[in-house]
Amino acid sequence: MNDQFSIPAFAIIGHPNEGKSTIVSTLAENDRVRISPIPGETVECMAFPVKIDDRGIIRFIDTPGFQNPRKALAWFRKYAGNNEDIINAFIRENRSENDLSDECRLLEPVSKGAGIIYIVDGSRPVGKTDTIEMEILRLTGQPRIAVINSKDLNNEFIRDWKREFLKYFNSVRIFNGHTATYIERIELLDALRAIFQDWEVPLSHVIDSFRQDWANRNRAVASAAVEMLVKAITYKETTESSNDKELSKLKSRQLENYKNRITAFEKEICRTIKKRFRHNIFDYDLPPASILHADLFDEESIRVLGLKPNQIAIAGGVTGSMVGAAADIAAHGITFGLFTVIGGASGAGYAYINKNKMIRTRVAGFKIGKRKISTGPCRNIQFMYVLLDRILLYYSHVINWAHGRREPSNKVVNSGCSKQGMVSDFPDDARKVFDTMFTIVTKNKKDSSEIEKKAVMTLEKILTDISHQKNQVI
Ligand SMILES: Nc1nc2c(ncn2[C@@H]2O[C@H](COP(=O)(O)OP(=O)(O)OP(=O)(O)O)[C@@H](O)[C@H]2O)c(=O)[nH]1
Ligand SMILES: [Mg+2]
DSSP: OOOOOSSOEEEEEESTTSSHHHHHHHHHTOTTSOOOSSTTOOOSOEEEEEEETTEEEEEEEEOOOOSOHHHHHHHHHHOOSOGGGHHHHHHHHHTTOGGGHHHHHHHHHHHTTOEEEEEEOTTSOOOHHHHHHHHHHHHHTOOEEEEEOOSSSOOTTHHHHHHHHHHHOSEEEEOOTTTOOHHHHHHHHHHHHHHOGGGHHHHHHHHHHHHHHHHHHHHHHHHHHHHHHHHHHHOOEEEEEOOGGGHHHHHHHHHHHHHHHHHHHHHHHHHHHHHHTTOOSSOOOOOTTOGGGSOTTSHHHHHHSSOOHHHHHHHHHHHOGGGHHHHHHHHTTOOSOTTTOTTTOOSHHHHHHHHTTOSOEEEESOSSSOEEEEEOOOOOHHHHHHHHHHHHHHHHHHHTSOTTOOSOOSOOOOOSSSSSSSGGGSOHHHHHHHHHHHHHHHHTOSOOHHHHHHHHHHHHHHHHHHHTOTTOOO
C-alpha cells in the first residue's frame, strides 16, 4: 500500500445517495457529517478521524459519488503504464476534465494509500453502473471491502449482490448505517483488519482502543447514575411558614419544586449519557412509543417500569418495612400515581401511602408560630428502581442510536417481560446490591461509600451486557 497516512485511513466510496456519508457518520461516531436525501450532497472529500483521548487513531474519508463511471472505466482499460501508478496517472490526466472531476476527487485518498470501503444500497437490484464502478475499484489494485447498507428490509437482492461482489472484492459485509450497534462496528473493524494486512497492528490497536474507550464510557455513566440515584432518594425540600392560610398553597408549590428537582437530576444524567456517547448536535427524539415520553411521576411509568411485586417483597426483606406499602400496592395491581399522591391527593390511596411514610409533605410545629414543611425524601424503593429503569432505557436508546441516523425509528427497547424496563430482569445478586444501597442510604445509618462503589461496579457490568446485545435496534 502506498501509505501516506500515519494512521489507518479508509475512503468510503460508491454511487450517489447510497448511504456513504451515513456510514462515515456511524463509523466515526460523528454527527457533523452531512447527510441528505438528495443525491450529490457530498461534493468534496472530507476526513473524519476517530479520536480517543484526543489522539486520532483511524480516519474515515467521505467522498462524492461516482458521476461518470463509464468514461472513467474506459480510461482505466486503455491505460498502458505502470500498474502501481494507475490512480495517480488517472488523476493527473483527468483533473481538468469536468465530467471526471468527481472520479478524480473520490480516488484522491485512494492514491494516497487509503483502503477502499465500497457502499451499496442492497435493497435495490444490482445494475450495470454498479459493476462498472466495481471494475474501476478492482483496477486500482488497492485492498477493498464491499459493504451492503440496505435502506429497507428488502433482502431479495442480497444474494445477487454477494455473488457479484465476490468477483471484485476481498470481502463482503452487511453493515447498516442506521442500525449498526457498537458490536457491529467492532466486527466491521475486525473484517478490515483481516483484509488490510499492512494495517494489522494499528487496526488491532484501534479495536483495543475502541473497546477500552467504550468500557470507560460505561464506567463514567454507571458512576454518574449511582450518584444521581443517591441524590434523588435522599432529596428533601423544606420551607418554614407562620401563615396558616398559605399552608396548602405552600405544600403544593413545594411538591412541584420537589418533582422539578428530581426531573432536573434525571435530565442531567441523560445529558451526560448523550455527551459520553458523542451525540453532540442533534436532540435525539425518542421513538414515539417509548415509555420515556411519560413523566417519571406518571402512573404509566410505575406500572411498566421498576420491580415486579414479588421482587419488591424480596426487597422488603432487605430493607425492612419501608417498602411494605409499595409491595402491597404492586401486588394488588393498584396503579394510581404512587409518586404523584404526595401531599395533595385524598382518598384511600393517599391515606395508605401517607400512613406508610412514602414521599409526603409533612408539617411540623405548633399551631401558633413557625411551622416547618418538608417534602421527601422518598421512602419507596420502587421510586429508585423506576428511576434506574429510565436511565437504562435512555442509555439503551442512545447507544443504539447510530450517528448516521438523524430521525427516530419506531422500535422501542423492550425486555420482553411483563415490565417494559430492565431492572426486573436483573440477576438477584445485582438487585440485592441496589436494595442494600437503598437501605443504607435512606436509613443514613453508616457510611454508604462502599455500597455505592459496589453499585457502580454492578451497574457497569449491566451496561456492558446491554452494549453486547446484538440488534438491539430501536
Ligand atoms: N432507511 C434508511 N435510509 C438510509 C440508510 N442509509 C442512508 N439512508 C438515507 O439515504 C439518504 C442518502 O444518504 P447519504 O448518506 O447522504 O448518502 P451518500 O451516499 O453520502 O450520498 P451523496 O453524498 O449524495 O453521494 C439519506 O436520506 C439517508 O438518511 C439506511 O440504512 N436506511
Ligand atoms: Mg454523501
